[in-house]
Amino acid sequence: MNLRRAVVLAGWWVIPVLAWAQQPSDMKPVTDRLAASIYTGPSMATLGELTDNVGGRLTGSPAYVRSTEWAAAKFRSYGIENVRLEPFKIEAGWQRGTATGSMLAPLPRPLNVASLGWGPPTPPGGVHGTVAIVADVAPEVLRSREAELRGKIVFLDASKIYAEGYGKAMPKIQAAWLAFQKAGVLAVIMSDRERNNVLNAHGVGWGAKLLPLPGVEVGMEDSKMIQRDLERGPVTIQLTIDNKTSGETTVNNVVAEIRGSERPDEWILIGAHLDSWDFGTGAQDNGTGAISVLEIGRALMALGKAPRRSIRLALWGGEEEGLLGSYAYTQTHKDELDKCVAVLNTDNGAGHPKGWKVEGRDDLKKAMQPWSDGLLKDLNGGDLSSDTTYDTDHGPFMLYGIPALDLWVDMTHYGEIHHKSSDTLDKVDSLDFKGGEVIVAVTAYAIAQSEAPIAPHIDHAAVGEIIKKAKLEDMLVNVGVWKP
Ligand SMILES: [Zn+2]
Structure with missing residues (x-):
């Protein structure tokens, strides 16, 4: 080994050492402020505006269009400047x-x-x-x-x-x-x-x-x-x-960005689908997820200083018809996915929080453990599950090897309201709902502020192993999003 190579290798070692040197407790003063802001914040009132005033939000419907305009206005009202409606097309309106x-x-x-x-x-x-x-x-x-x-x-x-x-x-x-x-x-x-x-x-x-x-x-x-x-x-x-049916229809995702204070080109994405089926008013599928994204935007802005990396806040359309909005985003933003450090998704209802699903990635589970123990455990969100699914909007990002996490909550009573006319505001427990929001907010801040990325991107072959193990390959090939 020549000296120059030895110096280079030494350089590689310094980064993880620095990363480990950074303790979850260093971030606690800030994440405590985030948690307090959300627990005392207007989540339930904002959810009421969405579910009771806008109502069910079937992709492509007038109510969905109203919900995107409402959400963009909310982001702007929190002082977020980079707010965009990003269009994609669906084959037919209905x-x-x-x-x-x-x-x-x-x-x-x-x-x-x-x-x-x-x-x-x-x-x-x-x-x-x-x-x-x-x-x-x-x-x-x-x-x-x-x-x-x-x-x-x-x-x-x-x-x-x-x-x-x-x-x-x-x-x-x-x-x-x-x-x-x-x-x-x-x-x-x-x-x-x-x-x-x-x-x-x-x-x-x-x-x-x-x-x-x-x-x-x-x-x-x-x-x-x-x-x-x-x-x-x-x-x-x-x-x-x-x-009523119509031909090809344009649908908008709503995307807002809080630019990072030190590494604005690197970003983490917090996402949830804004659309719902039209029965009920989509309170837990996925009003609570959508409000989480808005509320975390509000609470982050209230901190007064952005974390190191940028945080993108995304509200997707077309999830119910096959994760269409989040998939469209991965296609439109393909060239900058290498700068995406992590994706956090919320879409399993507003049951009591448990932690995160790491979607089959043992390395991600290991990397998350110190944060789960150090920051999330006391907030009822310290558990980690290896379950791998392609049932909501973390999926398209997972296929690109990006560390993609899906909020894990108690789903015991979710089936009672899922896709039914009873998915309404009255079933939402405010504390469980806010508890989930806090888990997402604290995790997002920790990943965006951390010295080193939470975990590397994995390659196509490694993703292939995970989806094969989860018996998802047939389905992903059939819907045209995966080539082995
Ligand atoms: Zn959903």
Whole structure:
């Protein structure tokens, strides 16, 4: 080893030593101010403005547009100067109208139905026809049933197909819808999976793409009755759906930036989706996440001095249709992703905070441990989970090897409101909600202020290992965001 090389290597060692020398306790005076500002701040009132005044925020809808303008104005009101609406395109716009359904025979009675997301309207006057169950969507089976299915309403019993996993099921279901269209099927019905005829706002597939045929979900008990009746004889159903559809539609993400005081070119991103399904008012999916991003912006500005690195605050559109806004951001900002030090995402409801999901990265877990122990534990957020998911907006960044963390909260009661008309403000516990906000704010500040980056970017092969281990590869390849 020559002397020059030895000096260079010594230089590499100095940086981590300095980084370790920096203790979480050094940052505590500032993170305590952040926490106090959020706990005593207006999160609940701001959430009320979004959920009760703007309402449900389906991507591309007038309410979504209002929410982006409202959020941009909020950022500006906190004194943040770099606030932008960043456009991306979705394949089709869709707005829910009314949907009614009834059984005409054997027993005339109304059915609990809701249109599937991005389903077209029925012709005026609706459609009525006898019901045919399809449980096997193998192409040869559907070909052999083509004549039989013409003029019918198909009851697509997808439970077995979905049981093999979303990634494998999705292309089969999509191909089946096209086969139904080709056969001259009138409409498709699918059973909701929850008791008491509760309806969830569901879509089919990935991306804001119009379905080839009108489709509804039917309450679970109503669906079971249809299935029982079909064992005895023919069942006739009437469906009327008046959704509005449009062509390619521009949607905006809202992005604000607080420039770093020492290394403004390096940035960390705090994100959450602003859009919601249209049932309920999207209070915990994902009003609470969106308000967190706004509130952390307010609390950081109130500190009076920005941390070393820049902090970008992003509110995404199109999450519910397949993480479309965050994915679009990774494409538009591809050239500067190497300067992204970390991404923090919030989108699991406002349950009691636990900590962070490190999305399969053992190195990130190890790097986070001192901060979790030193700053987050006392705030109910010191735990770390290795779970890897591609179900919300940390996903697109994770695929680029960026350290991407998803806020981990107690989700015991999340299923009771998720995508339902009951996802409203009254279910939000203020202390749990603010507790989660504080975990994100403190972590963001620590990473932005820390001497060394929290963890390196990992390469494509290393990302591939993680998603393979998490059994996500089929799905990611099918939706077109990953090439092994
Ligand atoms: Zn969500």
